[in-house]
Amino acid sequence: MSRIAKESLPAKQVCENRKGKILEKLEDEVHKVNKLRGKLDHRKESKAFEEEEEEEGDKVEKANESWLLTTEYYKNIDTKAFRQYELACDRVKQFYEEQHAKQTVAYNIQARIDFKTKSRDKMSVWQGLEKLNKLLDDSDPDTELSQIDHALQTAEAIRRDGQPRWFQLVGLIHDLGKLLYFFDSKGQWDVVGDTFPVGCKFSKRIIFPESFRKNPDFLNPLYNTKYGIYSKNCGLDKVMLSWGHDEYMYHVAKRSSILPVEALAMIRYHSFYPWHQEYAYGYLMDEHDKEMLKAVKAFNKYDLYSKIDQQYDIEELKPYYMELIDEFFPGKIIEF
Structure with missing residues (x-):
């Protein structure tokens, strides 16, 4: 928007435009944070899954120790x-x-x-x-x-x-x-x-x-x-x-x-x-x-x-x- 066009807008409209851009930027930042948090949560979930899988696998193995060559x-x-x-x-x-x-x-x-x-x-x-x-x-x-x-x-x-x-x-x-x-x-x-x-x-x-x-x-x-x-x-x-x-x-x-x-x-x-x-x-x-x-x-x-x-x-x-x-x-x- 040109400077002349901006000056022709009411002060209230200019304020709303600035607020909109600030909110849009804030939303982008929140989205980035949530995306990063999702990756961290996924890593935590994966680690927990692997640890739990290890424990459950050990239980299955012990239950079948008698089935030997x-x-x-x-x-x-x-x-x-x-x-x-x-x-x-x-x-x-x-x-x-x-x-x-x-x-x-x-x-x-x-x-x-x-x-x-x-x-x-x-x-x-x-x-x-x-x-x-x-x-x-x-x-x-x-x-x-x-x-x-x-x-x-x-x-x-x-x-x-x-x-x-x-x-x-x-x-x-x-x-x-x-x-x-x-x-x-x-x-x-x-x-x-x-x-x-x-x-x-x-x-x-x-x-x-x-x-x-x-x-x-x-x-x-x-x-x-x-x-x-x-x-x-x-x-x-x-x-x-x-x-x-x-x-x-x-x-x-x-x-x-x-x-x-x-x-x-x-x-x-x-x-x-x-x-x-x-x-x-x-x-x-x-x-x-x-x-x-x-x-x-x-x-x-x-x-x-x-x-x-x-x-x-x-x-x-x-x-x-x-x-x-x-x-x-x-x-x-x-x-x-």
Whole structure:
């Protein structure tokens, strides 16, 4: 406004204009202070969340101390030689950066809708294993072997220890959900890798947690609190885990097999390392989950520590596992 224009205004109007500018400036300053306070409060909340998570994780760990490795074979395993992500190659690190940025609530809802409304392929379990053999898992730092080699290593380790037949079958098919890669996946980030809940705060116990900052849900107030869209002890059945081969194969097996609930839990949660190895998200568990955790941990040692260079003769073992498959998948031809 020019000087002449200002002088032509009544003194009262000039005073009101000045007051308006002062109030506007004051409002800006208050907004800046509130924004800074919000950041500080968020840091305090995050620190409190991490401390509380640490305490609750310790409680879960102590509750399951009796579920230890018991066989002589696993007593001699160097467990520290596995899951060395600090030493992982760039391929593994880049995979998790992409996975953590793209596994959002919106994507997970759409993936589940697609699963329920689409028919991908029909084949036997063994045909699925043969098809899966073409995939190299970019998220795994422990093995370069084919998928069927890993499946047989796991199943044979379980069989060697005299575990139930259904348990042996889980060893064979636990990664069969990676068939998603050949159907409607967006890459490998929505098929393989460790799983974690979406819709609530990402735990610091997830591998490479800093990469979640690129996830749109990271700053969303609906999803970035301790419970997010869930409630205390709601049960993992009500929690949406990041979509991938675990969740996919769990639903396929639940629909098409007569496997017991322990087997289904092993399939669904075997990549949920923040839970069964790092004891995160204990506050979402119900009593049923505590029992399933024991089953998942019993399976995990076979899944992880069977990753060695030894390869089995596939054709020699095929008749035994074909019989096992038919026992628990009576329909034989499965809708994937």
